[in-house]
Amino acid sequence: MDLPALSIKNLTKIYNDSFKALDGISLDVRQGDFFALLGPNGAGKSTTIGIICSLVRKTEGTISVFQHDVDQDFSSAKHLIGVVPQEFNFNQFEKPIDILITQAGYFGIKASIASVRAEKYLKQLGLWEKRNDFSRNLSGGMKRRLMIARALIHEPKLLILDEPTAGVDIELRRSMWNFLKEINGNGTTIILTTHYLEEAENLCRNIAIIDHGKIIENTSMKSLLKMLDRETFVLDLSNEIDACPEIEGYSISLKDQNQIEVEIPKSESLNELFSELSKKNISIISMRNKTNRLEELFLGMVEKNLGQESQK
Amino acid sequence: MNNKEKWIAFYTILRREIRRFMRIWPQTLLPPVITMILYFVIFGQLIGSRIGSMAGLPYIQFVAPGLIMMSVITNSYSNVVSSFFGLKFQRNIEELLVSPVPNWIILLGYIAGGMCRGLGVGILVTLMALYFTSFSIHSLTVTVAIVLMTSLMFSIAGLINAIFATSFDDISIIPTFVLTPLTYLGGVFYSINLLGDFWRDVSMFNPILYMVNAFRFGISGITDIDIIWSFSMVGLASIILFLYALYLLEKGSRLRS
Structure with missing residues (x-):
């Protein structure tokens, strides 16, 4: 059996105000999977993603990405993860091409290689014509695609998308689905959180539902849908x-x-x-x-x- | 990350910082130059010519090293504090936090960025000063060493301020209420030998006094303070601040929830 792409054991997060956002969750995501992490607002999805990506400090538990512990072997683990956050977090005063090349630089990738990859992903995501515009002038959908391109610039094996199609029109959403299916088909493991359940049903093979900081269901999409009588x-x-x-x-x-x-x-x-x-x-x-x-x-x-x- | 990747990451941060302050040069490079020109015109020529000499030097030659140092201090500090806080405010810091860049590289990158602006402005102000007066270098080693160390120290201090800041007010409090008074009372415009015993002793607690005097010694050979003390103070403070800033980054204070 393949080793999991992501393995979470007994993950707990208690914030300073004593709010328990995660209550000892455990989860495995298989290599090559397209995995949905669903839950209502405040359920703990973004906290989980934040801890995986080192943006949130965990209280307890362990996380490994392709067998690399995110605490002990953080450099290898981070090379393997790409993250598309829920909110725009790039510098609005920089150009898309510069944002991608800078992000590649943070991963130790030479500018010559980064330029080739930036061109590839900006073209694939329909942003090449906008590469030299200030990113604050891009539309909401373009900004979301820019964050996907940025997450892919170091070619991660695990891509985590936190509501990537929020506020995106239907046509664009469908084209983003096709793009994500394509990179998943090429071997990238994808974890997706979304409020569009149609999106999860269309894209994902396995699913976990999180609520009040606990996993209340973790199964395949087929098994889950069979439960509907x-x-x-x-x-x-x-x-x-x-x-x-x-x-x-x-x-x-x-x-x-x-x-x-x-x-x-x-x-x-x-x-x-x-x-x-x-x-x-x-x-x-x-x-x-x-x-x-x-x-x-x-x-x-x-x-x-x-x-x-x-x-x- | 191997060493080559670390170097690329460091260079990326530095390049981004230089691009940032060059892109907004009317906000970052022009104002300190204009302010210093006004200082040279008013304190150096208009008032300075009536003051006569200070510590054996024409007044304009006495204030010039202090004014250059003042611009290095404020620009090194403000570059890092505004850039790093902006990064936090826009949540742009997440780009760095999700990457494998070690914290010490992040720290060095921002320090180097702050030093580039501080020293760049210092050079521009020196060129302006040479238009109003002339001075020779007494000791190039002392001059370069103290200006580098001062810029380093205030770049680190700016980063610590940015880590703790939660609003734009927080990044102006230290420069306005701490840095400016210390600079003005740090022997830029007068020799502390003009002060009474009590105020001279109080002045000895002002770290900027040591930097300004060491720099003045490097240029004109005149100082109120033993420069060994100056280098020791600045060196020790830089090491302590560096370790503290690194500790804050490692801990993720106010950067990771």
Whole structure:
């Protein structure tokens, strides 16, 4: 079995105000994985990433990256990690090309090599034309891509992205997904935190959900989605109806005269539902999932955990 | 990191620092030169010509070394304090913290940056001084050594100030309320032999007095204080400040949460 790309053991963080941000979490991320770390705001995701990247001091626990302990062997460990933070943290008065070459310099990479890599990543991320503009003049999406290019300049084996597509439009988000899939396909292990659960479902193979500083789920995306036993569909009707239809075995609610919502067990066939609706002279012109599947699961887990926390 | 990588990292920090103060030269290089020209015109020529001599030197020749040293001190300090605090304020420091650069390289890089500006401004002010007066060098070794050590010491002090600072007010408090009074009372404009015993003894606690006098000795051969004391004081203070700054960086004080 491959050694893990990232191994976290019993990680605890208590801030100065006694707030326990992480409560002894343990986590392994496999080499080559595309891993999602999800959780509500304040759950401990950014603290975990901060500790991995040495931006936050841990209270207890160990972290190793490709078997290099981040405390004992920090130089090797840091060479292997690239991080894209949640907030813009580059010098807004510098040019993208200078930001990348400077960052490469911090990793001991010669300017001649850094220039070639900077050109490669700026071109791949659609920023080459903007290389000599002041970075404060870039759009929000461009700034996010600049941070991805900066994180890749030393060619890390583990890339950590903390909400990389926050505030990015759909088209750009999709192109960033393709880029991330490509570098993951080339062997880079990726850890992603995001509030767009569709993003995690589309990109990630494995997932951990963190809440109140604890890992409440750590499994593959497939296994997690299998846990969802009911789905809700929104059906658009061709004719207007005044009353909500009642069909045994289905929970149906009327949204408006042209739309109903149906909650269906995953084991149930949809054919039967359509046939029953047809008998009532209700014809369907389109249908869609009410929410993202992962979103339903995520909300369920976090609410359950909240209930358990409040009982303590 | 191997030695070559460390050198690249150091050079990167230094290059960035030099680029920064060169890019904003109207804020970093021009004001101290203009201020010093005014000092030379007012204290050197207008008032100085009425004062006569000080410690056996024409007044303008007496104040010139002090004014040069004053510009080296304030510029070395303010370069590091503003640059490093700016780095913290913009969270730009994270670029360095996530990298494998050892803390002592970060420290040396910023010190070197501060010294480049301090010494650069010192050279510009010296050239200005030569327009108003002339002076020969009594001891080049003493002159160069004390100016380098002073610039080094105040660059480190600026970095410590920046580490502790949490707002822009915090980076102006020390220069305004500590550095400026110490400089003005550090024998730049007068010989401490003009003071009464009590104030002369009080002045001996002012570290800037030792630097200014050693520099004046290097240029004109005149000093109020034994220059061995000056070098010892500046050397010891630099070592203590360097170790303290390194300790703060290693601990991550106010840099890592």
